[in-house]
Amino acid sequence: MEALSRFTNQELNHKIQFFVREERQATVEVLRLLREIERRLAYAELGYPSLFSYCTVELGYSEAAACRRIEAMRAMKESVEIEKKIESGELSLSAVSQARVAIRAHEQETNVKVSTEQRKSVMLMLSGLSKRAAEKVLVRELPVTLSARPIPERQLATGGTRLTLDLTEEEMSVIEDLRRLQSKTQNTKDLLMSLARRELAKKKRELGEAPLIRQPKSTAKVITPPAESKSPSTKSARAFPAPVKRRAWMKAKGQCEFVSALGNRCEARHHLEFDHRRPVAHGGESGLQNIRVLCHEHNILKAIQKLGAPVMGRYLPGRET
Ligand SMILES: [Zn+2]
Missing domain, CATH: 1.10.1220 (Arc Repressor Mutant)
Incomplete structure (x- = not known):
């Protein structure tokens, strides 16, 4: 190992600049790889219910770092110019992420979609700005009222999340x-x-799902099977009867049943759906032997695998912008 203490200040400065460029290049490479991992739902095949979960569990990013990378990757998808600015270091991941959060809040409040051109121009305005200065630009360009502002969240060392509400x-x-x-x-x-x-x-x-009620801290999770619907709704051949759903839910213990090729079971306990192992179109029945519990992502992955590549396009583009 080189003795760093022997370097002059100028040498140290040159050396660190070299590695910062390398680091930036590596970050953009990570974003490109994430883009491909998302495009082909590789994270779902590996047993993760979302790209976010893949980034935090498999890649070991903190929640905030994972969010910044996913937001920046999606911004890169929208514009090559943004990609170049991120690569050159003029646009930071946090500025891009801030911009996308502000755009979503603005769209939600005004119910008007911000055009691709405007999105790009707002992001480019943030080039070289500090977090504070970027915030000012965003408030000016994409005004939202107090109540519509995104809720600041902070991950705490205890594993909890701090929310601040205005x-x-x-x-x-x-x-x-x-x-x-x-x-x-x-x-x-x-x-x-x-x-x-x-x-x-x-x-x-x-929605016919089980009322999963999380108990406050450390008590065992209470998983209640789906309640019988009061009035039998219009039943089609596709619909699973409530007792079948209830038993499937108990068997799955309220968790997605997808298992990756390497044997990793998906940990999702939210947005769970009931899926026909064998599709109705292929003669699958709506009985206990043909039902399984999957999270939304794995339901989509299975549908894509069953229906084939041409159908993928219908699910994937713009699915998570
Ligand atoms: Zn899943």
């Missing part, structure tokens, strides 16, 4: 009123969580 006086008074009228006193966090859990269970019942 509420207007009127919004806060809604929460305060509800707290006052509740039969038992709850702090704001408990109140919001109980509302979210109730809403989640309701939505899952409506």
